[in-house]
Amino acid sequence: MDMFKGIAGGNSAPVSSQEEKKKALMERIAQEQSIANARALVAKINENCFDKCIPKPGSKMSSSDESCVTKCLEKYMTVWNTVSSEYIKRIQTERNNFQ
Amino acid sequence: MDAMDGFDNKTQQELQQFVENESSKAKLNGIIHDLTDRCWKKCFAQTSSISSGSLSSSENTCVKDCVGRWVDTSYLIVKSLEKMR
Numbered sequence: 001m002d003m004f005k006g007i008a009g010g011n012s013a014p015v016s017s018q019e020e021k022k023k024a025l026m027e028r029i030a031q032e033q034s035i036a037n038a039r040a041l042v043a044k045i046n047e048n049c050f051d052k053c054i055p056k057p058g059s060k061m062s063s064s065d066e067s068c069v070t071k072c073l074e075k076y077m078t079v080w081n082t083v084s085s086e087y088i089k090r091i092q093t094e095r096n097n098f099q
Numbered sequence: 100m101d102a103m104d105g106f107d108n109k110t111q112q113e114l115q116q117f118v119e120n121e122s123s124k125a126k127l128n129g130i131i132h133d134l135t136d137r138c139w140k141k142c143f144a145q146t147s148s149i150s151s152g153s154l155s156s157s158e159n160t161c162v163k164d165c166v167g168r169w170v171d172t173s174y175l176i177v178k179s180l181e182k183m184r
Contacts, residue, residue, distance in 0.1 A: 022110050026117050033121055037128050044132060048139055052149060064148075074152030076139065079162055082154070083135045086166040088127075094170075 045076045138165035 053068035106114065142161035143149075154162070 018106060018110055022106065022114060025114065029118065029121055033125055036125070040128070040132050044136055048136065049149075052143065052146070055147075068149050071152040072149040075149055075154065076135070078152070078154050079139055079142075080131065080135045082159065082162045083138055083166055084131045086163050087131060087134060087170070090167065090170050094174075 041077075041080065045073055048076060049073060134166060134169060137169070138162050141165050 049069050049072035052072055053065055058065075138161075142158060142165060
């Protein structure tokens with residue numbers, strides 16, 4: 001795991017205490033996670049909005065294609081947020097019923 | 100793990116716990132990505148072009164119902180399999 005070495009080993013900024021090293025490592029992991037999550041979302045938006053907005057690819061992107069893609073992007077993110085909150089709500093309800 | 104060198108036991112445990120929490124968050128995010136994709140395809144199959152960036156109330160209902168019935172389906176399958184044993 002090379003990504004950890006720069007932090008724990010210290011070839012970047014010198015980190016003094018163990019506590020600081022720990023914090024830096026945690027921040028790095030959380031950051032990597034959010035980057036991976038954003039990448040996955042962008043890939044899905046690309047796929048689904050391309051399918052939706054460009055059914056027959058022409059010689060260039062028309063302004064209506066562009067407007068469709070922009071709106072689709074916004075809509076997909078809204079759907080993502082709705083799915084996320086709805087799924088988490090449901091899972092929590094199930095967990096409470098189970099206990 | 101080399102990265103753990105120089106950390107005392109307590110810190111190693113804390114880090115391990117942190118990584119476990121982060122990986123369950125990653126797993127949950129993966130489920131939400133899949134489910135969003137699936138429900139998008141279900142709810143917008145008939146829409147030929149996107150005319151608004153926000154959700155209409157019927158679209159919002161469709162997405163929420165899609166999530167609910169997905170969870171119902173997975174529970175039903177588990178229950179049915181248990182009966183078959």
